[in-house]
Amino acid sequence: MDPAMGMGLVALMGAAATVAGCSEDLESDIGSQSNPNSQVQLAAQVGYPHRIFNKAISGEPPSNAMYCAVGAGVAMVLMSESVMSASPLIAIAIGAFVAALLNGVFSTTSYLGRNASQTRFNQYVYLDVLRNQILSLMGHAYITTFCIVLISYVMWNQNLIGHPFPFPVIALIWGLCVGAIGSSTGDVHYGAEREFQDFKFGSGLNAADSGNITRFAEAGVRSSMDNAWFCSKFGGPATGIAFGMVVFLDNWRSTAFSGWTAVVVGVVIVLVLVIYNRKVETYARKKYGPFPEYAGDIEA
Amino acid sequence: MTDVTIVGMLMGNLPSIIGIIIGGLCIAVGVHFVPVGGAPAAMAQATGIGTGTVQLAAGSGLTGLLAAGYMYMTLSAAGTPGITEIVLICATGAVGAMIMISVTMLVGNWVYIYGVGVPPASAKKDYDPITGDSQAPYVAAGTVGQGLPTVCFVCGTIGGFLGGLGGSLIYCMLMWVNGDPAISSIFAIGVFLVNAVLPSYNIQGTIEGFHDPKFKRVPKAILACFIASLLYGIIAVTIPGIAMLTGGS
Numbered sequence: 001m002d003p004a005m006g007m008g009l010v011a012l013m014g015a016a017a018t019v020a021g022c023s024e025d026l027e028s029d030i031g032s033q034s035n036p037n038s039q040v041q042l043a044a045q046v047g048y049p050h051r052i053f054n055k056a057i058s059g060e061p062p063s064n065a066m067y068c069a070v071g072a073g074v075a076m077v078l079m080s081e082s083v084m085s086a087s088p089l090i091a092i093a094i095g096a097f098v099a100a101l102l103n104g105v106f107s108t109t110s111y112l113g114r115n116a117s118q119t120r121f122n123q124y125v126y127l128d129v130l131r132n133q134i135l136s137l138m139g140h141a142y143i144t145t146f147c148i149v150l151i152s153y154v155m156w157n158q159n160l161i162g163h164p165f166p167f168p169v170i171a172l173i174w175g176l177c178v179g180a181i182g183s184s185t186g187d188v189h190y191g192a193e194r195e196f197q198d199f200k201f202g203s204g205l206n207a208a209d210s211g212n213i214t215r216f217a218e219a220g221v222r223s224s225m226d227n228a229w230f231c232s233k234f235g236g237p238a239t240g241i242a243f244g245m246v247v248f249l250d251n252w253r254s255t256a257f258s259g260w261t262a263v264v265v266g267v268v269i270v271l272v273l274v275i276y277n278r279k280v281e282t283y284a285r286k287k288y289g290p291f292p293e294y295a296g297d298i299e300a
Numbered sequence: 301m302t303d304v305t306i307v308g309m310l311m312g313n314l315p316s317i318i319g320i321i322i323g324g325l326c327i328a329v330g331v332h333f334v335p336v337g338g339a340p341a342a343m344a345q346a347t348g349i350g351t352g353t354v355q356l357a358a359g360s361g362l363t364g365l366l367a368a369g370y371m372y373m374t375l376s377a378a379g380t381p382g383i384t385e386i387v388l389i390c391a392t393g394a395v396g397a398m399i400m401i402s403v404t405m406l407v408g409n410w411v412y413i414y415g416v417g418v419p420p421a422s423a424k425k426d427y428d429p430i431t432g433d434s435q436a437p438y439v440a441a442g443t444v445g446q447g448l449p450t451v452c453f454v455c456g457t458i459g460g461f462l463g464g465l466g467g468s469l470i471y472c473m474l475m476w477v478n479g480d481p482a483i484s485s486i487f488a489i490g491v492f493l494v495n496a497v498l499p500s501y502n503i504q505g506t507i508e509g510f511h512d513p514k515f516k517r518v519p520k521a522i523l524a525c526f527i528a529s530l531l532y533g534i535i536a537v538t539i540p541g542i543a544m545l546t547g548g549s
Contacts, residue, residue: 038339061358163373166482176362184349188411193417234414235415245403267395269399284419
């Protein structure tokens with residue numbers, strides 16, 4: 001392949017990955033999926049009923065892997081000459097739509113099931129919460145799936161990169177990857193900061209305060225849309241940058257270099273990241289200093 | 301007659317079975333290096349990445365598998381890859397996984413530092429074994445640490461390296477057996493997940509790396525994963541082989 005074309009494709013994939021990462025994180029923030037869900041689930045049980053959407057379908061990586069594999073599978077069937085030879089863009093759009101419908105089914109059953117089982121804690125099923133937020137969940141899931149299936153198509157197409165893995169398997173792996181990244185990065189902003197905004201910034205969250213989530217917003221009762229608004233300022237874009245960096249750096253080193261040079265370049269990238277992380281850590285320790293409550297060693 | 305042929309098939313593919321076992325063991329040990337804090341870490345109540353063990357190990361290892369699969373295809377253009385090529389393919393997969401996990405940990409630290417306002421620290425050790433920084437004063441009250449101090453970051457890259465290496469090695473071995481990227485990739489994902497799930501019983505939700513007391517449980521995981529990988533290796537060799545024996549392609 002022409003090197004300029006290769007780099008263009010890598011840039012396109014990096015851009016699509018950035019959008020996918022951001023929307024994936026916001027989707028999980030709206031639905032309270034993954035680890036922060038433990039607090040949403042716990043809140044009612046410790047006496048704090050709320051109007052936050054609650055859908056722990058599964059961990060983010062398996063659920064996103066499923067949406068992306070379904071999206072790619074549908075797109076592949078539609079593109080096949082024996083079915084309708086659809087244009088790739090339309091096929092990917094329809095595939096992502098089917099995946100979004102799947103997301104809607106899982107989100108609805110999850111919300112209804114979870115909240116119905118918590119009636120004894122005064123946690124009710126709010127149909128307006130379901131109505132208002134289900135479409136935004138599906139919309140974000142659509143964007144994520146569309147971008148990831150697009151990346152997978154670029155990798156799989158024999159005239160472009162020509163990866164040997166089947167189209168849905170590539171989408172499954174990238175879906176797993178974006179879920180793992182979203183769960184590791186952006187969700188912390190939701191789980192550790194937005195869910196506990198009543199506590200002083202930087203004070204840490206004492207395990208004894210688990211479940212005491214912030215239930216009132218800047219105006220009125222807090223909803224999951226408010227959470228998405230807040231997390232879209234930092235957690236979502238950070239996730240997008242992370243996933244974009246993974247897709248871009250990994251593909252860039254194998255496109256621009258080959259053989260052992262690509263391996264060495266990869267090792268250099270990792271070393272730079274380790275050193276940069278150390279710089280950030282030192283900055284934080286100097287900037288914030290020790291916790292004032294510190295009074296001797298804490299037993300692990 | 302068929303039994304004899306199956307035994308012969310297993311003996312003929314013994315190097316592949318051994319390779320699958322080695323790959324499985326690499327994944328099992330690698331999972332113990334990945335600093336995961338599970339749900340408590342997502343609330344900044346525990347050191348490590350705020351997600352599950354299997355999910356992060358699989359996310360990084362399989363990203364490496366994508367790079368390794370592409371490299372295998374490139375190198376196999378000149379014939380079936382030998383040991384030298386396999387080393388390069390495994391190195392490519394390992395580095396791909398290291399990049400994924402390093403970027404994730406770095407951005408995770410950004411969120412802890414800039415988004416949550418807490419410095420990375422661990423309560424498992426008084427001093428960071430690599431940098432020597434004191435940890436206890438920087439651990440928030442009522443928690444066992446937060447974020448990823450340098451020792452956890454380095455452990456994470458080692459975990460990514462081993463995971464990517466193991467996944468790529470398994471893929472190469474499966475390609476030796478059946479030569480089909482589709483079957484090999486799906487089987488490799490399966491072997492990867494089996495070997496990532498078994499050690500998570502050791503980890504029980506959180507581990508920080510080699511300095512964590514739970515790391516001493518590695519031998520148990522090695523034994524369990526050895527048995528599982530051996531079984532999986534036999535299945536992986538016989539399934540495509542049986543199709544050939546019964547007249548399938």
